[in-house]
Amino acid sequence: MKKFFLLAVISAFLVITGCSNQPKEEAKPAPAKAETKEAGKDIKAAFVYVGPVGDAGWTFAHDAGRKAMAELPYVKETNFIESVPEGAESTRIITSLAQKGYNLIFTTSFGYMDPTLEVASKFPEVAFMHCSGYKTSDNMGNYFGRMYQPRYLSGMVAGQMTKSNIVGYVAAFPIPEVIRGINAFTLGVRAVNPEAVVKVIWTQTWFDPAKERDAAESLLDVKADVITMHQDTPAPLQAAEKRGAFAIGYNSVMQEQVPGAWLTAPVWNWKAIYNKAAEEVHNGTWKPEAIWWGMKEGLVDIAPMTDLVPAEAQAVVNEAKAKIVSGELVIFSGEIKDNKGNVAVEAGKAMTDGEMLGMNFFVEGVQGNISN
Amino acid sequence: MIEILIFATIKAGTPILFATLGAIIMERSGIINLGIEGLMLVGALSGFATAHATGSLTLAILASFFAAMIVGSIHGIITVYLRGNQIVSGLSLTMFGIGLTALFGRSLVGVTIEGFNKIDIPILSKIPIIGPSIFNHDLLVYLSVLLVVLISLFFYKTKWGLYLRSVGENPAAADTSGVNVNAYRMWAVLIGSGIAGLGGGYISLAYTPFWVENMTAGRGWIAVALVIFAQWNSTRALAGAYLFGGINAIQLRMQAMGTNISPHFLQTLPYVFTIIVLVIATIRLEKGASPEPESLGLPYDREDRK
């Protein structure tokens, strides 16, 4: 009896861990120029994060955007709550933020979509921005970035650096966002090195450094010599460095942690969107839209490549980058075959945004399984 | 391939093993500690911070042990001396550990250290298969196995072990035999917490030598469950920890090799095994016997009748 009770408590606890978070206010001293009294609303913005700001990854990148936004003169206060579990608990937290008078609320994980929608309907005065979903309402917009664009570029780096022609990809869950990244990356690899393959391992976790590292090690064991990832910690990259392989990161620059292996990383630059939203709310021009920005708008980018990448290789990547920004190079345009040999995108056609958002096949050159 | 698998299994199992051993020591004395996850984090952070500050891994691992011990003493004082609810106190300890390490760890995110390196045991590491898989680990792995043996000997061959077990089973019986129940329980919590801290230290000092919040990623909870799987026995804890580690290592490598077995299926295996082991253990147990310390979770009050 005691045992079952214990197990029940444990599982209950696993579900609720982290929900005791208190908002961490970072009010800033009233700026001296407040008297100039510009027209427009003062901004009090709040952010709901799925992970800890110290995760060095996804949440960390969002928080960098928040800090940048806080520099704007009309942003009076920014506030964040970290490690908020998706689901009912998040509804409570978003509601309490709206009640506290924040007029611009960002929720930064897919699972917050419906809770945000629900709370938005109760607080029509507040502007809500949800990241990585697809629903909008009268006062809720959504936003995301075309991360697949810099992924493609980082794939070009990997394709030029691999000697074994095996690139390892440590990925969290088989969902469209991650699959899109893998495919774009692979297309990039194969654009410069048609011989190379990308091996994928699912860790089935967003956050478990030890497991992520072990996944990278199993890729290294099968001769991968460049490792990249769709995970939040530097663990897979450390594994690569330890074994003398190259590392391509994600989210933010982790060069200092793996100086001997770091090549580059596709990175987020959330500042772009956070500043825009703040400005629009301030001016009263904010509209709930579905924003999917790419490299052109500066929301995503490829981090500077290190000296480990030869100059010629860098030139190839930079050329492609210019084409993406100009719109000349569209990544998911035909002909693209899936990894079972069927044509997935016909020649002369490009995938629509809708198709990309629901992507659930691997392109040719990927070794791994989705359906499982 | 097989040596790689064994190697990875042992590595992945080691942090869980430390944590499970710590939990077993405490539970044998009758104290449940659901704060293992928090203690591991404390161990992970303090070890990492010490390694970063001093460059000494010896100091780092001592820091892991003693910092977790100090934080664990809170649970000890609350449950042993104040007779508080062990479940509540343990859960709070986990919350406390998560919060505390997140707070103090901020400045250490992104910092690197030189972690523990593999030690080749002379001669033995040259044996084919076993050599590279078993005798080629870092110091902490050997320490964890040594602990398994020591704890087993301690429980069954020493006076203190006998007293500790008696305290967990029937504190009144121990008390009337002149055993200081509270002291034994407190020591068990202290030592057990320290060992759980080593599990955290293993992660931040050997497995993935960096610091991020929450980096133990639920291993403390697996340990709490493994104690039941291990039936409060240190050797079985070794088997359980390596089983969890092993299945993980195997499923990742099967993916890397491109086999078609569902990773979801493989992920459920440890839990399936847990259930099977529990069922078998229960069937094999004679009616009336229980491997669970009888007074687990119950505070001891000398003047209360049981």
Next chain:
Amino acid sequence: MKPVLEIKNVTKTFPGVKALDGVCLSIYEGEIHTLLGENGAGKSTLMNVLNGLYKPDSGEIFIDGKHNIFMSPKDSIKAKIGMVHQHFMLVKNHTVLENILLSVEGLKSIFNKKAIRIQVEEILTRFNMDVDLDEPMWKLSIGTQQWVELVKLLIRDCRILILDEPTAVLTPQEAEKLFAFLGKLREEGKSIVFISHKMREVMALSDRVTILKKGTTVKSLTKGNFDENVLASLMIGGDEIPKWERAPKKIGDDILTIAYISVDNDKGLKDLKEFSMSLKKGEILGIAGIAGNGQKALSEVITGLKAPKSGTVILEGLDITRADCRNSQLSGIAHVPEDRKAVGIAPDMSVDDNLILKSYKDKKFIKYFLQDKKAIKQNAEELIDCYDIKAGPPGNPVRLLSGGNIQKVIIAREMSLNPKVLIALYPTRGLDIGSAEYVHKVIIDARNRNMSTIVISEDLDELLKLSDRIAVMFCGRITGVVDPENTTREEIGLLMSGSCDI
């Protein structure tokens, strides 16, 4: 002569109960000193104070004339006081040897089990005891557990030995063995504090008797100055011993028939071998026999706690062989088990709730789908009054009661079910004389109203007094059935030892 141990004005209060109220007691060297008193008089409490478990509110303890404060059992051990508790202090999941090791003084840090094993075996052979030292404790019968407790005491060098109702769970033969040994200890100059409710033992053994009542010392008497009647009247004071009368025997039909029951125990031995027997309506069937000859298995089979390997149990034409506990209880069988603390009660629940443990579904105690607290309380008050249960403050968990009072709770509850059949194992174990008589009266009265009873007991006096028929059990079988009015203790004794053709 100066007392080795002197207790002066010891007072001890528990929430809502004044258990000891200025008790004084002197123990001299080389004497067997009996403590006598009703259930709940405070005997065990006083002994627990001596053992260092309970800290007295006030009062003093002197050892060899020196003032002594016991902060813990450790101090008591240092003063060479040893105690066998009424409810054992054993670790059920440990082996017998481990249990004994626990009380070995100066045990080496890394001990040598073999050396201690030899020492223990020596003690065991002295008592002619047959215990497997590697057996886990929970497998042992209560009687054997009692012996392990004694060994635990003897392996340590004590000068004052406290035995809290040691004979309650021993067979008369075993009790004799114990007494002989206590006599030897007395000759060695040890002092023994002995607690028992059995007058015959008290008379045979005591050099001095101290009577406790409601937490105070009534009187201390030395040998020669007391007899059974004096003691009894001092003990119960003004209260009267309940009287009862047996209605003439009515021969009814069979109500319970047991045919060819076989049961194996967990050691693979046969507890019951093709056991057959029948119980008639309105009859009290006594079952005599030395504990461990299948009595427990028999009661468990009838009450549905254990399924037999073969055979049938039929109650009023209904096959209840495989009915589980609740079913058999509903079909009218009540049960007073052997191990009152482990089986008889829910220790942490209140006395009130324990008294309806088996009838909580009864409409009487339900109001709008919920428990009717008022009815439950009223029911408890009635039973507590009838059986004179010292229940402590309201809501008191039953585990805090004295041993005899727990036994009364069980009997009160079982009898309140108005059962057709009562299976009672050692029903008066641990009860003071007054209470034992009252329980006898309840059983006889119910018999007169046509209830059928199986009384399993080792106390031949009790059986001869109560039974309409006595069956004697040996080795899982009935070796003979006798009429209590036309038999002798010797005849039963012979049947009990199996000296007859089986």
